[in-house]
Structures are given as C-alpha cells and as structure tokens.
Amino acid sequence: MRNQEIKILAIESSCDETAAAVVANGREVRSNVISSQIALHTVYGGVVPEIASRKHIENINQVICQAMEEAEVTLDDIDAIGVTYGPGLVGALLVGVAEAKAISYAKNIPLVGVHHIEGHICANYIENKELEPPFLCLVVSGGHTHLVKVLDYGTYEILGKTRDDAAGEAFDKVARAIGLGYPGGPKIEKVSKEGNPHAIEFPRAKIADGPYDFSFSGLKSAVLNYLNTCQMKGVPVIQADVAASFQKAVTDVLIGNAMRALDEYNMDKFAIAGGVASNKTLQEGMREACFKKGVAFYHPSPVFCTDNAAMIGVAAYYDFLNGKRDGLDLNAVPNLKLGER
Ligand code: KG4
Ligand code: ZN
Secondary structure, eight states: OOOSOHHHHHHSSSSSSSEEEEETTEEEEEEEEEEOOOOHTTTTTTOOHHHHHHHHHHHHHHHHHHHHHHHTTOGOOSSSSEEEESSSSSSHHHHHHHHHHHHHHHTOOOOOEEEHHHHHHHHHHHOOTTSSEEEEEEOOOOOOOEEEEEEETTTEEEEEEEESSSSHHHHHHHHHHTTTSHHHHHHHHHHTSSTTTTOOOOOOOTTTTTTTTTTOHHHHHHHHHHHHHHHHHOOOOOOOHHHHHHHHHHHHHHHHHHHHHHHHHTTHHHEEGGGGGGOHHHHHHHHHHHHHHHHHOOOHHHHHHOOOOHHHHHHHHHHTTTTTOOOOOOOOOOOOOOOOO
C-alpha cells in the first residue's frame, strides 16, 4: 500500500539554470539539483537565449536522473510533476515543459504547470515551516520586482511592480558599467563591502500614481552619468563607492515601499524572495525595519533565492492540493502574469 506522502518531481528551466528537485509533502526537499550555465554566458556579459535552450536540452535528463537518485525514488513513487511554464525565455521554458509532458504521458503522472514567481514566493516555505499565508512578499529577481500580498496558497494580489528594469537587472547593468561583469548582483555585493554607501547620492525614484511601484532605469542612468562625468573631468572612479552607493539606493527604495505597504495593509509577516533576496545588505535592512514594526521577517537561504526547482516543487504541491491539473496542451507562456491560469 502506498503511504500518504505526496512526492512532486519539479523541473525548472526558465532562464540559465537547468534544475530538478524532489519535494515531499510540500516543504521537505529530498533533492535539489541545479546545473548552472553562468560560466557559459559570462563570456557574453549576459544570458544568450539560444545557448540557454541548447544547454537545457543537453542537461535536463541528467539533472532529473540525479534528482531522483539523490532522493532515492523512481518515477513510480512520484505523485505529480511540477514544471515552470512561465514567465521566462520561451525556448528555455519549452525544454522543461516538453520534458515534463513526456514523463507525464509516458508514466501517466499528473502534470502541474507552475508560475515562476509563485515558485520564488514558495521558496520561503522550505525553511520556515511555520510560515503560512497571509503575508506580504517582495519578489526581487533578474526579471521581476513585485510586491505581492499572499492571501492564501495560490492566491495573490499584486500591490506594485517595476515600471522598467527589475532590481536584479539594475544590479547586472550597473556591474557591467563599472567593470564587474556578469552576474552583477553577487559582485556588487562583494565590492560594496569595501565602499562607502553615502559617497554618492543616487536618486530614489518615487512613482506618483503607483505608491508601491518601482523604477530603476533612472538610477541606472544616474550611475552611467556619474561615470561619464568622472571620465570627462579626469576624476578617478572609486568602484567600491559607486557599488555601495548604488546598492544603498536600491535597498532604500525596496525597504521603503515594503514598509509602507506593511503599514497600510496591516500585515504582521513579511518575506523576500528571488535572486536579489540573497543580498545581505537587503536582508539586514529589511530585518531591522521589520523588527522596529514587530513584523516577522522571512527569507530563503541563498540556494533557494536564486532559480531552483525545489521552490517549483513547493508551489506545485499546493496547486496539486488545490486540484490544479494541466493537460498535454500545456505550453510555455513567456510573459505569464501572476494569478493567471
Ligand atoms: O531569481 P534569479 O536567479 O533569476 C530570475 O528569476 O531572474 O535572480 C537572478 C538575479 C540576477 O540579476 C542577479 O544579479 C541577482 O539576482 N542577484 C543578486 C545577488 N545574487 C543574485 N543581486 C544582488 N545581490 C546578490 N547577492
Ligand atoms: Zn527566478
């Protein structure tokens, strides 16, 4: 007789990480395998979609087999397959979706398509076993900056989002401009430790008609203008000061918007998610601001902040419990909106 445990095989291939995981009962990660293509894309200064798709194809079977082996399961033990079907790079997403559909069809295992941002939010459930909705979550990644009210498992209300660049995208672009290369976030964080965050006063954008919206393209331009002015005047650029001042400007805006939303919506739990959530300056700033308000603060470990399949497995589990099933007509949706089905 089968035990009551629900095991999800999860697949994530929306950008430059080919990932697979086995998650039991929603919050227990049995394996979490990530094959990163970062080294491959670094040469080009960013993710090249065509290369990403090809590499996903080469890696995906091996990554899934490893995830199953590490979890000591076979496909006969799997109750559902969770797969990211959007948003992301269409060619990259298609590899994971096609793979998930093939396994689902061959082994007659239910298929659950997962929204990538929902996955990032759900990463918080893995190590914070007591965390349950409702709570407020800030998703800050390379492609997204969303302030989201998590009303229930699978039910979200977007309070604000970026009008232009995502927070991680701004980190990546500024890193490139100051000669740090790709991926920018971790490099800016490291260099910032040697710099003065008050050295340069970069702008903090406020959006008049969207109190919880963000804008980072003006900040990115301000950094570029600063670098040009220094060059024209023959003034040396102190890379660490630029990095630290930029990082401070981004985190100030993220913290400011999140704290105002916590006040307005009277929420007592707050979580951050996505690649930028692994930034220690952001974490510490959020922790301190939440502490002052008596709000409980949550964040995932770095490995669950950046793209991984375990978070997709968690989201798929709650969707599966809610009765969500997808058919073999599931397709990649590159611009999928949160809350859409
Ligand atoms: O969540 P993620 O792996 O992929 C997307 O869904 O976009 O996020 C990647 C982004 C990149 O822009 C990267 O520069 C940023 O997260 N990032 C960071 C840090 N680690 C990764 N940004 C700031 N500080 C970090 N420590
Ligand atoms: Zn992501």
